[in-house]
Amino acid sequence: MSQARSLFNEDFLRRLEHLNIVTRRPVAGHLRGSHRSRRQGTGMVFADYRPYTPGDDTRNLDWGTYIRLDRLILRLFEEEADLPVYVFVDASASMNHGMPSKFDFARQIGAALGYLALLNYDRVSIVAWSQGIAAELPVRRGRSQVWPMFKFLEGVAPAGGTDLGIALRSYFGARRTRGLVVLISDFLDRGGFTESAQWLSQFRHEVAAIQVLSPEEMAPELPDQVVLVDDETGAAVTLEATPELLEAYRGALSEHCSGIENTCRRFGWSYLTARSDAPFEDLMLTALRREGVLR
Amino acid sequence: MNLVLSAMSAGVAAALLAAVALVVLGIYLLRPPPQRIRVASSLVWERVLASTQGARQRWRWWLSLLLALLIALALALALTDPGTGGGKDSAREVVLVVDDSATMTAWCTDGRTRFEHAVSLAKDRVRGSAWGTRFVVADTMRTTGAGHFVDRDRALRALDALAPVIGGHPRFPALALLPPSDGSREFVFISDGVAPFTIPEHVEKLSVFEQAANVGITSFSVRAQPTDATRYEAFVGLGNAATASVAATVTISGAGHDAVVREVQVPARGFASVVVPVGDFGGGALRASVEAPGDALDVDNTAFAFLPFNRHLRVALVTAGNAPLERALALDPRVRLTVLRPGDYGSRSGFDAYVFDRFAPRLPPPAPALLFAPPHEKWLPDAARVVDAPVVDAWRTGEPLLENVSLADVQIEHAAPFVRTGASVNVLARARDGRALVVASDRAPRWVAAAFSTSDSNFASQASFPVFLANAMGWLTAEVPPRNESVGLLEVPFEHARVEALNAGTIRTHDVPGATLFPVSAPDFVTVETTGSRLRVLVNVLDPATTDVNATSMPGAVRATGTSAAETGVSPTRWWEGLLVLAFVLLVAEWLAYHRRVTV
Numbered sequence: 001m002s003q004a005r006s007l008f009n010e011d012f013l014r015r016l017e018h019l020n021i022v023t024r025r026p027v028a029g030h031l032r033g034s035h036r037s038r039r040q041g042t043g044m045v046f047a048d049y050r051p052y053t054p055g056d057d058t059r060n061l062d063w064g065t066y067i068r069l070d071r072l073i074l075r076l077f078e079e080e081a082d083l084p085v086y087v088f089v090d091a092s093a094s095m096n097h098g099m100p101s102k103f104d105f106a107r108q109i110g111a112a113l114g115y116l117a118l119l120n121y122d123r124v125s126i127v128a129w130s131q132g133i134a135a136e137l138p139v140r141r142g143r144s145q146v147w148p149m150f151k152f153l154e155g156v157a158p159a160g161g162t163d164l165g166i167a168l169r170s171y172f173g174a175r176r177t178r179g180l181v182v183l184i185s186d187f188l189d190r191g192g193f194t195e196s197a198q199w200l201s202q203f204r205h206e207v208a209a210i211q212v213l214s215p216e217e218m219a220p221e222l223p224d225q226v227v228l229v230d231d232e233t234g235a236a237v238t239l240e241a242t243p244e245l246l247e248a249y250r251g252a253l254s255e256h257c258s259g260i261e262n263t264c265r266r267f268g269w270s271y272l273t274a275r276s277d278a279p280f281e282d283l284m285l286t287a288l289r290r291e292g293v294l295r
Numbered sequence: 296m297n298l299v300l301s302a303m304s305a306g307v308a309a310a311l312l313a314a315v316a317l318v319v320l321g322i323y324l325l326r327p328p329p330q331r332i333r334v335a336s337s338l339v340w341e342r343v344l345a346s347t348q349g350a351r352q353r354w355r356w357w358l359s360l361l362l363a364l365l366i367a368l369a370l371a372l373a374l375t376d377p378g379t380g381g382g383k384d385s386a387r388e389v390v391l392v393v394d395d396s397a398t399m400t401a402w403c404t405d406g407r408t409r410f411e412h413a414v415s416l417a418k419d420r421v422r423g424s425a426w427g428t429r430f431v432v433a434d435t436m437r438t439t440g441a442g443h444f445v446d447r448d449r450a451l452r453a454l455d456a457l458a459p460v461i462g463g464h465p466r467f468p469a470l471a472l473l474p475p476s477d478g479s480r481e482f483v484f485i486s487d488g489v490a491p492f493t494i495p496e497h498v499e500k501l502s503v504f505e506q507a508a509n510v511g512i513t514s515f516s517v518r519a520q521p522t523d524a525t526r527y528e529a530f531v532g533l534g535n536a537a538t539a540s541v542a543a544t545v546t547i548s549g550a551g552h553d554a555v556v557r558e559v560q561v562p563a564r565g566f567a568s569v570v571v572p573v574g575d576f577g578g579g580a581l582r583a584s585v586e587a588p589g590d591a592l593d594v595d596n597t598a599f600a601f602l603p604f605n606r607h608l609r610v611a612l613v614t615a616g617n618a619p620l621e622r623a624l625a626l627d628p629r630v631r632l633t634v635l636r637p638g639d640y641g642s643r644s645g646f647d648a649y650v651f652d653r654f655a656p657r658l659p660p661p662a663p664a665l666l667f668a669p670p671h672e673k674w675l676p677d678a679a680r681v682v683d684a685p686v687v688d689a690w691r692t693g694e695p696l697l698e699n700v701s702l703a704d705v706q707i708e709h710a711a712p713f714v715r716t717g718a719s720v721n722v723l724a725r726a727r728d729g730r731a732l733v734v735a736s737d738r739a740p741r742w743v744a745a746a747f748s749t750s751d752s753n754f755a756s757q758a759s760f761p762v763f764l765a766n767a768m769g770w771l772t773a774e775v776p777p778r779n780e781s782v783g784l785l786e787v788p789f790e791h792a793r794v795e796a797l798n799a800g801t802i803r804t805h806d807v808p809g810a811t812l813f814p815v816s817a818p819d820f821v822t823v824e825t826t827g828s829r830l831r832v833l834v835n836v837l838d839p840a841t842t843d844v845n846a847t848s849m850p851g852a853v854r855a856t857g858t859s860a861a862e863t864g865v866s867p868t869r870w871w872e873g874l875l876v877l878a879f880v881l882l883v884a885e886w887l888a889y890h891r892r893v894t895v
Contacts, residue, residue: 094335102335162336188336217335224889225329230337237337238329239344240355252343 017119048076082141084179085117085124086171086205089153090212092130092162093232094188098214098276105276106184106212107153112284113182114149116294118142123179126152129167130160136171161232162189165196172203181205182293186212187260190233197263207269208293211260213253214276220249308375315371319363362885369878373871376446378426387479388429388444391417392498394486395434395457396465397782397836401487401591401844403505410459412503413485420483420501421450426869433468435490436460461594461816461836462782465490488849491840502849508537510561510587511595511842515835517573517581517602519628526574527602531583533568534595534842535561543587545569549602551577561587566839578604580797580820580833594782595842598835599797599820601777607631608768613640614652617748619755620667623764624650630768648771653748663741663771665764668711668748675744676720676734678711685710685747687732690724693788695830696735696743696766697723698776700759707732707754710747737828741771777831782817785832786810789825796821796834 052061052072065073087110095103110126117124118140126137126149137152164185181200187193187209200207222228222241229236239245257273264271270291274283288294303311334340399410407415421430430450432439434457445453467484472495482498487505494500514532535541540562548554552575561567573581581600590596612621612634624632635643637654649660655669671678687702702724712730713720723743724733735743749755754763769776778787792811794802797820805812815821821832840846 097335186335188338190338214335217339222332223330227329227331228337228340229331229333231333231335233337235337235341236331237340237344239340245343245347248343248347249339252339252346256339256342 049073050076083117083120083122084139084177085113085122086127086176086179086181087114087124088127088129088167088171088181088183088185089156090130090162090183090185090187091128091134091156091158091160092185093159094162094186095212096158097231098216100276102186102212102214102276103158105274105280106210107156108280109184109210109212109274109283110182111150111153112280113293114140115146118146118149123177124149127167127171128153128156129164129171130158131163132166133170134160162186163191164189164193165191165199168196168200172200176203178203178205181207183207183209184212185210186217187256193260194263197267197269201267207264207267208288208291209260209264209269209271211257211271211273212276213257213273218250218253218275220246222246303375308372311371311375312368315367316364319367320360323360323363359885359889362881362888366878366881366885369874369881373874373878377870377874387425387481388431389420389424389481389483390431390433390470391420391450391454392433392435392468392482392484392486393417393454393457394465394484394490395436395438395459396463396490397459397461397594397838397841398487398489398592398844399503400459400461400594401507401509403507403591408459409487409503409505410457413487414454414457416485416501416503417454417483418451421447421454431470432457433470435465435467435486435492436463437466437468460783463784465492467492467494486849487844488847489840489844491848500849502847504847504849506538507591507844508539508541508587508589509592509595509842509844510535510537510541510543510585510590511592512583512585512598512835512837513566513595513839513842514568514837515583515598515600517600520574526572529571529573529581529583529600531569531571531585531598532566533559533561533585534566534839535564535587536843536845537563537589538845539563540565541587543567543585545571546584546586547571547573547581548584549573549576549581550579551575564843564845573602576602578602582797582820592842592844594817595836595838597818598837599818599833601820601831601833603629608647608772609633609645610648610650610768611635611640611643611646612650612652613637613654614650615654617652617750620650620652620749623755623761626761627765627768648768653750659740659742661740664743665767665771666742666744668746668751669744675742676713676717676731677715678746679714679730681709681711682726683709685712685726685728685730685732687724688727690733691722694721694723694735695776696770697763698766698778700763700766701757702754702759705752705754705757707747707752709751712746713744735770743767743771777820777833779833779835780815781838782815782834782836784812784814785821785834786812787823787830787832789823789828789830792823792825794821794823 049062050073052074056074060075062073062075065071089106089110091103095101095106114124114126121141123139123141124145125139127133128135135152135156137149140149162185164183224241226241227236227238261271270293272287272291274287284294393413395410399408399413401409403409403412417432424447429444429446431444432450432453438457438460439453483501484494484498485501485503486492487503511534512531513534514530517527517529520526520528529547531545531547533543533545540560543559543561545557545559546554555571555573557569557571559567559569579602581602583598583600585596608629608631610624610630610632612624612632613636614620614634615637621632621634624630633643633646640654640656644661646662648662649664651664651666651669653668653670655666655672655675657672659674666675669675685707687705687707690697690702692698710732712726712732713734714730719736719738721735721737722731723735724731726732732746733744735741747754754760766776788810790809790811791806792804794804794811794813796802796815798817799815799819802813802815802821811823815834818836819834821834823830823832
C-alpha cells in the first residue's frame with residue numbers, strides 16, 4: 001500500500017478530514033453516530049411534538065407550549081446513528097489493465113472512502129469481488145481500523161472474471177443493515193449491470209457507482225490488423241482497425257457507460273466515471289462532492 | 296473481339312500471368328499474422344463488430360487479395376502488349392516490298408509522287424492489319440536492312456525512313472521470292488511496275504502507276520567534229536514517254552559562252568536528238584537540260600558532259616623512224632605532231648609533250664614525255680638486260696592511263712624490263728616474272744615509259760593503242776578524260792579523297808582501304824581530289840528505261856489511293872496504356888481503402 005501511503009499525505013488527509021460521507025435518506029444504524037436516523041431520541045435535530053405520557057423524559061417537555069396552551073407537549077429529536085458503508089472493489093482480471101492500473105485506482109478510492117467513514121465512526125465493510133466475493137474485510141469501526149483496512153486492500157490481487165450479480169447476492173444474501181454501498185468497477189460485466197442493480201435496489205441502500213476506465217479503453221491505439229485477446233475469458237477478436245471502426249468503438253463504449261448511468265439514475269443512485277490516469281485528489285475533492293457522496 | 300499479344304506468345308503470356316498470380320497469392324498467404332494484444336475485456340469490441348464489421352471483415356481480406364491480383368495481372372498483361380481489332384483476319388506476318396527506284400519519283404496528277412503514294416499505301420496496309428501482325432519492310436534498291444519482322448510502329452517508322460534512290464539497279468528482294476510452306480505469311484509489292492521485275496505468283500501486287508508525260512535526256516556527249524578536230528559539238532538524245540509528241544526545249548550551258556537553247560519536237564513514245572556546236576565554250580563541264588510541258592520526272596532532265604581544256608597539243612616525236620607510231624599520233628585530232636630525229640632534239644622547243652622512240656635525253660625533258668624502249672638514263676629507272684618474248688601478265692585497268700586499254704593480246708619480241716623503279720614510279724603493267732613493263736612517274740615533268748618499242752611488239756596494231764596514246768597525252772598534259780558514272784554510290788581508287796560537286800557542293804565521303812566512296816543522288820559534275828591527283832567524274836542518269844515512265848507491267852492492278860484502315864477493318868486498339876491506367880487506379884483505390892490512416 002505504498003501508493004496509498006504516498007497518496008494519503010498529511011495535507012490530503014487533513015483536507016479529507018473536513019469531508020463527510022452523506023446519505024440522502026436517514027440511516028438505519030444501531031450505534032450512535034453522526035448521521036440522521038429514523039429513530040427519535042437524544043439527538044440535536046428536532047423531529048416532532050407529541051403529548052406527554054407518564055414515563056417520558058421530562059427534560060424534553062416544551063414548557064413554553066405548556067404556559068400558552070396549558071397542555072404538556074413533549075419535543076421529539078432524531079437520534080443520530082452510524083452509517084454502514086459497504087465498499088465493493090472490483091478485483092477481476094479486467095481491472096489489472098491501464099497505466100496506471102484501474103485496480104490500483106479503484107482500491108485507492110475504496111481506501112479513501114473507508115478512511116473517511118472510519119474517521120466518522122461509521123461501520124466500514126470492504127468487499128473485493130470478481131465472479132463472486134474474492135475477499136472480505138468484516139465490519140470495522142473507529143480510527144484504529146484505518147491501517148488494517150489499508151493492509152487488507154494491499155493484499156488483494158485482481159484475477160478471474162466479472163460477475164457483479166453473484167457478488168451482490170453472496171454478500172447481501174445475509175442480513176445487512178441498510179447503508180451506503182459504493183461500487184467501484186469498470187462494469188465490463190458480460191452479465192450486465194441492470195439485473196444486478198434491480199436486485200440490489202430491493203434493499204434500499206444508498207448506492208454510489210464509480211466506473212473506472214483506463215485511457216487505453218477510452219481512446220485505443222491499435223495497428224491495422226490486430227487480434228484482441230480478452231484477459232478474463234481468453235476470447236480472441238480479429239479486427240481491421242479502420243478509423244470508422246474506432247469511431248464505432250468509441251460510440252459503443254459511450255453507450256455502455258450511458259446505460260450504466262441511466263440505470264443508476266433510475267434508482268436514484270450516484271454515478272460517475274473516472275479515468276485511471278485522472279488526478280486522484282480531483283476525484284475525491286471535486287467529483288464525489290459534486291455527486292453528493294461527500295460533503 | 297480477337298485479343299492478340301504482340302510481345303510474346305499466348306503460352307508464354309499465360310505462364311507469366313499464372314506466375315504473377317501465384318506470387319501475389321504466396322505473398323498474401325505468407326504475410327505475418329496480425330499482432331495479438333491483450334485487453335481488459337473484448338465486450339465492447341464484440342458489440343461493435345457484431346454491428347459493423349462482422350461480415351465485412353471476412354470479405355475484406357478477399358477483396359484486398361483481389362485488388363492485389365488485379366494490379367499485378369494488369370501490369371503483367373501490359374508487358375505482353377495486347378491489342379484487338381485492326382483487321383478482319385487474325386495476326387500474321389506481312390512482307391512489304393516498296394519499289395523505290397528512280398521512276399517512282401514521277402509526279403502524279405494530284406501533286407504527289409508515285410513513291411509517296413506507295414508509302415501511303417504501305418502505311419495503310421500496316422495500320423489496317425490485325426493487331427499483333429508483324430512486318431518486314433523491304434525495298435527494291437536495298438536501302439533497308441529487311442532482315443527481321445518488327446511490330447507496326449517500327450514498320451511505320453521504317454516506311455517513313457524510305458526514300459527513292461536514283462541510279463543503280465532495282466532488284467526484287469530475295470526475302471519475298473519464296474513463300475513459307477504454311478502460308479502464314481503475306482507478301483505485298485507496291486510499285487509502278489516500270490522496273491523490270493520477275494514477281495512470284497504468291498506476291499500481292501499493288502500498283503501506284505499513273506500515266507505521266509515525261510521527256511528526258513537519254514544521252515549527252517561532247518566530241519570533236521570529224522572535219523575539224525579542234526571544233527567540238529554536243530550530242531543530246533531525248534526520249535518521250537508520253538503518247539503524244541512533245542515540243543521540248545534543250546538548253547546547253549557552260550563556261551565562257553551564253554547558254555544555247557534549241558527547240559526539239561520529240562515524237563510520241565519515241566526519241567529525238569539535237570546537235571549543238573560547243574566550240575565557243577570554255578573547257579570544263581557542260582550542262583544540258585530539257586524542259587517539256589507537264590514533265591513528270593525530274594531526274595532525267597539534266598545531264599553533264601566535259602569539254603576538254605587543251606584541244607591542241609604540240610607534240611614532238613623523237614624517233615629514228617617509226618611510221619606506225621607517227622600515224623597513230625597523227626590520228627589524234629588534238630595532236631599537232633612534229634617529228635624530230637634524235638640528233639635534232641634540243642634544237643626546237645615549245646612543245647606540250649614529247650614522244651621518245653628508243654631514245655631518251657640525258658636530262659629530263661622540259662615537258663612531259665612518253666617513252667618507248669628508252670635506253671638507260673639517270674632520270675629513268677634502271678633497265679634489266681633484254682629478255683625475249685615477255686608476256687604481259689597484269690596491268691592496272693583502274694589507272695587513267697590504262698582506262699579502256701587491254702594488253703591481253705599484246706605480244707612482245709624483246710623488252711628491257713625496268714628494275715629498281717623507286718617509290719615515285721608507278722608500275723602499270725608487269726611481265727609474268729613480275730618485272731615492270733610499263734611505268735609512269737607523277738613527278739614533274741610527268742613521264743610514261745614502256746620497256747618495249749612498237750617495232751618490237753604488236754602493240755601499235757592493237758585497237759587499244761590509240762586509246763592508250765590518247766590517255767597518255769591527256770594524263771601527261773594533266774587532262775585526264777572524265778569518268779562516266781551513273782547516279783548512286785560511287786567509288787574512286789583514291790584514299791582520303793575530297794569530293795566537290797558542281798551542284799551539290801562538298802560531298803561527304805566514306806574511306807575504305809584503297810578507295811573512297813561517296814553518294815551522288817542527282818546528275819552532277821564531280822571533281823575528286825587527293826594529294827597530287829585529280830579525277831573528274833560525270834554523273835548522269837541517261838537511261839531510256841528510266842525516262843520511259845509509262846512502260847509499266849502493272850497497268851491493271853489496283854490503283855493506290857488511300858486505302859484506309861477503316862476499309863480493311865476496325866482500327867486497332869492498343870491495350871497496354873489502358874492496363875497501366877487501370878493498375879494505377881486500382882493501386883490508388885487499394886491505398887485509400889487499406890493503407891490510409893487518419894486517426895491511428
